[in-house]
Amino acid sequence: MNEKTRNYLISLQKNEITEYHIYTKLAKSIRSKDNAAILQRVGDEERRHYEIWKNHTKTDVAPDRVKVWLYYLISLIFGFTFGMKLMERGEVGAQTNYKLLSEEFPEAAQIAAEEKEHEMELLALLDEERLHYTGSIVLGLNDALVELTGVLAGLTLALQNTRLIALAGLITGIAASLSMACSEYLSMKNSNGEEKHPVKGAAYTGIAYVSTVFLLILPFLVFEHYFVCLFFSLVAAVAIIAGFNYYISVAEDLTFKDRFREMAVLSLGVAGLSFLIGYVVRVFLGVDI
Structure with missing residues (x-):
C-alpha cells in the first residue's frame, strides 16, 4: 500500500482504539450491569476493528487520551446515552471512506456495516433513567x-x-x-x-x-x-x-x-x-x- 493509505489506516486504528478505551472506561464506571455489558460489547467491537487494521499497518497505535477523557466526562455529566451517541454521530462521515477502502481491503465493508448498524443497535438498548x-x-x-x-x-x-x-x-x-x-x-x-x-x-x-x-x-x-x-x-x-x-x-x-x-x-x-x-x-x- 502507498504511504497515504497507510497513514489513513493508522488514523482509523487510533480512532478505533480510542473508542475502545472510552467504552471500556465508561462500562467500568456505571452501576447497571446490563448497560455495562452493552458498552463493553461495543468496546470489544472497536478493539477487533483496531486489530484488523493493525494486521495491515503492522503498527501499534496509542489512543487519543484527550478524546477518551473528553467523552468520558461528557457521558458522566450529560448521561452515557448522550455521550455515546454524540461520539457515534461524529463517525457518520467515515462511511464513505470505508466504501472506498473496501476496493483494496475487503474487511472495510464489514467494518462499515458493523459501525453503521450493529453498534447503533446496541446503543439503542441502553436504558438510562x-x-x-x-x-x-x-x-x-x-x-x-x-x-x-x-x-x-x-x-x-x-x-x-x-x-x-x-x-x-x-x-x-x-x-x-x-x-x-x-x-x-x-x-x-x-x-x-x-x-x-x-x-x-x-x-x-x-x-x-x-x-x-x-x-x-x-x-x-x-x-x-x-x-x-x-x-x-x-x-x-x-x-x-x-x-x-x-x-x-x-x-x-x-x-x-x-x-x-x-x-x-x-x-x-x-x-x-x-x-x-x-x-x-x-x-x-x-x-x-
Missing part, C-alpha cells in the same frame, strides 16, 4: 420558559426596576415550580400508562423549572438597565431551548430543527405579547415606579 423522565423535564422546562419570559417581559415595562423585576420573577418562578412539581406528582400517581416513580417525575419537573427560572432572572441581578436585562434573559431562553433540544435530538434520535422552532416561537411570542400587556397596564393604571 433520566431519559424515561424526558416528558417531566420538558414540562418543567417549557412551562418555565413560556411563563417566565412572559412575566419578565411584562414586568420590565410595568416596573422598570431590575431588583423589583428580579424579586417578583423569583417569587413567581419558585411558586410556579412547586405547583408544577405537585401537578406532575399527581398526574403520574393517577396515570395508568407507563410505570414511573411519581416522586422522581415531580423532582425532574421541579428541578428543570427552578434551574430555568434562575438562568432567566440572572441578567436582572447582573446588569442595571432593565431593557439590557430583558435582552439577555431572552438570549438565555433561546440558548436553553437550543441546548435542551440538541440534547434530546442526540440522546433520543429526534429532529432538532422543528422542536427548537416550536419552543422558541412559543416562548418569544408570549414574551412579546406580555411586553405589550405590561406597557398597556402601566399606561392605563398610571403606575410610575
Whole structure:
C-alpha cells in the first residue's frame, strides 16, 4: 500500500482504539450491569476493528487520551446515552471512506456495516433513567420558559426596576415550580400508562423549572438597565431551548430543527405579547415606579 493509505489506516486504528478505551472506561464506571455489558460489547467491537487494521499497518497505535477523557466526562455529566451517541454521530462521515477502502481491503465493508448498524443497535438498548423522565423535564422546562419570559417581559415595562423585576420573577418562578412539581406528582400517581416513580417525575419537573427560572432572572441581578436585562434573559431562553433540544435530538434520535422552532416561537411570542400587556397596564393604571 502507498504511504497515504497507510497513514489513513493508522488514523482509523487510533480512532478505533480510542473508542475502545472510552467504552471500556465508561462500562467500568456505571452501576447497571446490563448497560455495562452493552458498552463493553461495543468496546470489544472497536478493539477487533483496531486489530484488523493493525494486521495491515503492522503498527501499534496509542489512543487519543484527550478524546477518551473528553467523552468520558461528557457521558458522566450529560448521561452515557448522550455521550455515546454524540461520539457515534461524529463517525457518520467515515462511511464513505470505508466504501472506498473496501476496493483494496475487503474487511472495510464489514467494518462499515458493523459501525453503521450493529453498534447503533446496541446503543439503542441502553436504558438510562433520566431519559424515561424526558416528558417531566420538558414540562418543567417549557412551562418555565413560556411563563417566565412572559412575566419578565411584562414586568420590565410595568416596573422598570431590575431588583423589583428580579424579586417578583423569583417569587413567581419558585411558586410556579412547586405547583408544577405537585401537578406532575399527581398526574403520574393517577396515570395508568407507563410505570414511573411519581416522586422522581415531580423532582425532574421541579428541578428543570427552578434551574430555568434562575438562568432567566440572572441578567436582572447582573446588569442595571432593565431593557439590557430583558435582552439577555431572552438570549438565555433561546440558548436553553437550543441546548435542551440538541440534547434530546442526540440522546433520543429526534429532529432538532422543528422542536427548537416550536419552543422558541412559543416562548418569544408570549414574551412579546406580555411586553405589550405590561406597557398597556402601566399606561392605563398610571403606575410610575
